[in-house]
Amino acid sequence: MKKFELLAASAIALIAAVPATAQTAPAAPAPAAAADVQDDTAGPDNDIVITATKRATTLQDTPISVSVTTSESIERAQVRDLLDLQTLVPSLKVGQLQSSANTNFIIRGFGNGANNIGIEPSVAVFIDGVYRSRSSAQISDLPNIQRVEVLRGPQSTLFGKNASAGVISIVTEVPKFEFGGSAEASYGNYNAVVLKGDITGPITKTVAFSLAGNYNRRDGYANYVNLGIKGNNRNRYGFRGQLLFEPSSDFKIRLIGDYDRINEICCTVANLFDGPTGAAVRGVGGQVNSNQRFSYDSYANFPSVTKIDNYGFSGQIDYSVTPQLALTSISSYRRVKTYTNADSDFTSADLIGSNALTTKVDTYTQELRLASSFDGPINFLIGGFYFKEDIKSDGQLTFGNNFKAYANLLTRSAAFPTGAYSALEPTLRALLGLPASTPATAFGAAGQGRFEHYKYGDEAYSIFGQVDLKPVEGLTFTAGFNYTNDRKKVSTNDSSTDTFSALDLVQAGFNYGVTPVAFGGLGLTPAQATVFASNRGTGGNPFLALQPLQFLPPFLNFPNAVESGKTHDDNLSYTLRAAYKFNRNVNVYASYATGFKASSFNLSYDSRPFATDFIPGSPIQSPAASPIRTAGLALANLTAGTRYAGPEKAQVYEVGLKGNFEGFGINVALFKQILKGFQSNVFQGTGFVLANAEQQSTKGAEIDATMSPTKNLTFTASLTYLDPVYDKFTGGSSFNPATNTVVPTNLTGATPSGISKYSIAVGGTYTVPFGNDKAVILHVDYAHDSAFKIAQGLPYKASPESLNASVSLQVLKGLELSVWGRNLTEPKYNPVIFPGVAQSGTLSAYPSPPRTYGVDARFKF
Template identity: 30%
Template sequence: MRDNTLFKFGITFFTGLFAISGLAVAQVDEIIVSAQKRETALVDTPVSVAVITSRDLELTEANDLSELQFSVPSVKFTQNQNALNNTVFIRGFGNGTNNPGIEPSVSIVVDGVSRTRNQSALNDLITIEQVEVIRGPQSTLFGRSSSAGVINIKTKLPEDEFGGKVSLTGGNDSHKKISGTLTGPLSDSTSFRLSASKNERDGYLTNTLTGSDVNNRDRYAIRGQILSDLSDELTMRIIADYDSLDEVCCGIAQINSGLVDGALLQAGILTARPPVGTHSGRFGANFDPSSKAEGRGVSAQFDLDLGSTTFTSITSYRENDFEASADVDFLPADILIESVDYGFETFTQEFQLKSDDSGDVRWLIGGSYLDEDIVNDRSVLFRDTAGIRNVVNTLLAIQGAPNITTVAGLVGTGAIQQVAALPSATQAAAGFANPAVPGTGLFVDANNDPVGAIGALTHPAFAPTLAGIVAGFTGTSVADSWFVAGQGIQGTDFDVNTETLQLYGQLDWDVTENLTIDFSAAYIDDKKTVVSNVSIIDNFSTVPVVLNPATAALTAIQFFPQFPNYPNASEDGVFESSDVTTSTKLIYSLDDNTNLYVSYSTGFKPISVSVSTDPAMYAGQTFDPSRYYAEPEEVTLYEFGIKKQLDNGYINVTAFSQSIENFQSNNFAGTGFNLANAEEQKNIGIELDSMIFFSENFFSTLAVQYIDAEFVEHTFGTCDRTRSGDPTDDCAPGERFRDISGTTPASVPDLSFSLTGNYRFDVSETTDGLFRLEYFHEAEHQATDTVSKAIAPRSVDMINAALNFTNRDNGFSVTLWGRNINDDEFIQTAFNVPGSDAQAAYPAPGAIYGLTVAKEF
């Protein structure tokens, strides 16, 4: 209620302020965007767009895209297990993390080229001209992976006069950054730009077992451009870039301490309980998490002026490599280690022909082709036999189940019962003598000695026969073959090739002087070919305990069930999907500075295929290939907007109803991820973006998003496989999914906003000053679908500030800046700890502040 009141007050107050827009104050430059693949004024663009300028980035010290979320409420980034494992949301829709086979719903475009994976776009931002956040489905013009929206980044062009800028930054946590750009002519028709940055910072978490700082920054990037007029009609722009990252990331914060921790402490496996507290700044891992990445790419854009039309060709090639390792039991016990080696190569080609802006009709047609190869190899291994067995026995005790040895006997009894149920002749043929003697069970053939249930499993005479009955039986003792160091996922070796073809067109028709119709359509065809060579050794996970209600709860400790390789008997490894998307907009101009629009748009994201070994079913269950991929997303958007350009600012208001059918969900279930489709997620909301000068010296911006989000139907919500006792998880043992229809999706606050005040002042005749204060609010909400809000809520109340002095004559500037100067404590996301009944979170950094000195020439 409080947030609703605040929202209503903010809208009323700020809208009322625009009633004084006729005051003779500072003139505001017109904002130009390319949200429709042609340059248009923001007020004339019938799409909901938020714009972040290079000046905004400098004053907020936003080093990468994830830091934009505190200036644009409709955008959200959540940090996960490693430095580049982020989920990007727009309007509460987002996915594409923790599984390279899942494409993101938000497309990141840099200078006209789509970065098909978030990992290739999350390094430091250098020489940025402008960032546009385009909300809602943009599949018609921007293709696949834009079913929720687009983040469109434009970098600064080379210039034909020598110039540049160098900046040095120092701050708390030993923060050091140097960046620079140099531009100038190579000839009368050719110019260049070279930009680079190096960014270092100590971590804000401490690993109590190694003493290391964790969640640090250590990355650099370099980018070169050539811009050339090859003739009066033909222009060429070549861009090459390289970036590298080598960081200790990502640490966690344990929210609570469970029964498992206490039992391990009592057993001597732990010497101390893990540090507890979402913002204690400490956690315990046997070794430091590691993230290493390299990216390189090149693109070539040619623009040919044909008079009344322009032909454009954009060709790109990109490679990215990523390695990570982590202690994924998230306990101070040496139990599990995960290693990831992931890379992709992407080739894209786009052709476009568009008319000029004159006349009553404007049009654009084009086509694009993508060819991408992804290689993903991952291993997760037991590190210590005693450690993992103690964890398992503790989990069994918590559930009232017997220990591993007794479980082995029960499994043996089950195996003998299977044998006893066979016809006598079949038993004899299988190697069992005297199978029909009443009351005496199985006998050893040579001596006719009776053997009990556990003995039947341990007696070598029965090993070959029982191995064929009880999958996982590997020696003279079943219990000794379970949970052994070195077992687990030995390797995955996935190879995914994707080919996507898109054909699109757009038509703008000025029906009258005030009314314009905008129609666009696209055909998208996507084909994925998956080949894998997965190797898993986890003997206990091959036992079909799920088939017996008395043992079904044991699925909680079946960490690594078998995974079907591609191709297999049910799937040839080829997944194809296609769709036609459209967008229809009616734009009515009230005057030269005011436009209303109403639109209906559809979006599409192709099939996603799991290239992680996280299972969809347990041993003994009927194989269902549909659980290993997610059907395409189909998006429907209704939107109404009003855009007003003022002499002293602007105000844009948008109301929308956006739904995604078959929303691709990939949620952590305590020991693995579940890939599934939510039948329908629907978000209804309103957005406001505004800026107003109240005087020549003072201006303010306000960006607001209010959303009512709901899973209209989601019968495949993720169950917690660790049986952690979360009261919202009502699944029976062995179940993987639950019906969460009617609930609010996680990571979607109902209210978020950013408010800034900016005061410009003169220090001297040659020196200007600017003070900027920003407040960002995000209402409390559930951080992740598998941990309740009661256990792991997220809310943000952050204050950022900057004080800048710039000398117009010599180009020197000094900026004192701070992010989260009030040291607000909040989490990014949360999860159930594997092999435990506890929960943990990825905490956000606290206060960051520093001083930047720059020289422009």
């Protein structure tokens, strides 16, 4: 039997789940005013108290599909950041792409948001109740985490912004009114050093504080062979300070300030398939680690760098208006500054001189809500959320010193032995009436390229609420709503200095065919003129073969006379749910919910007018009128595409069961989730194309549980089954396997790439006490995804897995020493495949991470 089948059988036999997804007994809900401040309390028998529904309730009494990973589980599994969290929550997938600033969160197969600053994620991330709108603000190594809640499915009725696929809610410890803290130091292979520490205590009888810090440094495990530099390293640190004012039990203020810094070389790219352009790369002296899809050795002119400064402030006020009514206010300001630069041809040839991007994101949020805790049959929560965001983004992609020679090698023929790219320059300039070239304007000159400048503004508000009705004991009906109004505006100031990409080759061919000019005046030799005359005689255009090299054409900026650069969306989402508590051990629920995410702009050079605004092609090809042509805005080589993707609208049908017994707990959810207008963002070699899939759906099941045969032994596991399909996606794209290039494709009926049908996570912790306050703690966890197709249209598949283990010695109260290892089986797979930049037919890929291990010392006081 295959390894996966054995593990799946084990998971089903255990009927197990991720840590802390089931408990042993329910606890009474905390007062509404405590929902976000003193939410770390636990009920009888160590029930986990969560705030997934914006109230402090036990996990057992929360009738939604939610997984909770506690701080203890995070410590035992040596989870370093959110990338590692997916090994404990199989319905959550986290992918890091070309830089540390590009991280994508996916729940139940739905999620996007990386690689394009104009796209907000479908999976919303909240840290201590504050929405983090971009992935670069979500990946910090937060110290002093209390728990991580993963809410599956649309959550728009309780979260104010863009939760169409799910929510990740990270909760950190609240300052305490007694002194305490912790310190942790870890050392591992690749000279990995991780330091964390926090301290908390009272300042006065009504004011408490906490200070926390983290440092994470590791040598790179990848090699830039020709540069002698390591890649894929870790170099990040952060600080976090909190003040808690509690003048009375009815009034609390929590202030938080934090700063994180990342300065890393990331991320190494492997050559999966060395395509037909590989010979030209080597012809200009470039080196490629050919066809080594799992290798950490690569070549480049300079290492890919990522720098992120992420900081912000938030204030939360909790006030009990009456013993049964609690008012909560959360205000925040955040700024994220990122700088990335990559040698995006991923070879030692200097084809791409730079691919740099600098982005500044300023975000303001305000949430206000009122919650009741009546003894009667009706309770409610109502709130409002305001969001304002301003983004400035400046980027460039320029040619390197070898690009011109590379282009000439690609265009060599018997008629043009030195390459048609440069040899035809005098001809094309003469036919199109252009001045003679200078060194700076010659075809393919180093430093030519595209230069991007974007300004983006988003202002949104939402009103949300929920009512619970308990007509009889044990039965609860819930109805919730969220009305969202979202307005975005964008302005661009992009340009291209690539002389060749601005040429109208169709017009040049037409002029050559109708205007007899002596070949000497066109810069052609007699032999070349003969070839061209023959081609012209058959009605062909001898210049069209050069069009693939025109990948940096002029950009039509907007707003303009036709395009406003604005979107305005509004939507009413709602939730209907019935939950019944048979007894203190068993709850069931059934729900129908909808969700919403507003339109997203394509803030990249591949932002193009909609087909309804523009008919692409040369005027002699497309003489028909279109709004952009009528307004006189048409540019050479301008094509149609999308400026933005319309809204996503989600709906989910779900039934669930939560069982909680002595020594055993189980959560089961069956669902069908539908996303209409899914915002697809596909890389096509030089940029990303944003499009809406008309409808994507997933049927699935989740089984989560824990089992404790004895007080010192706990087994955990989970099983997620997903059956996704593009119900309708006429404007999709996929790889053409014959050419390894991305082409438009009707994906209706296809299975989306990157999604496993089965995902499991199993684990166990065994504590062997001896002496006073001494114990040996053994922990192991294993996660596995069934094989999935990595990229649409290609045969390559991946089957990620992760085996992690630790042995800890508790030598005295509060002090623990550990030996740990992560990714011990070191599986080989490629999480992402993409076309080579400026190398048609080449495929690039990210290799899976290596094995890591080390020692750790932790002290809590």
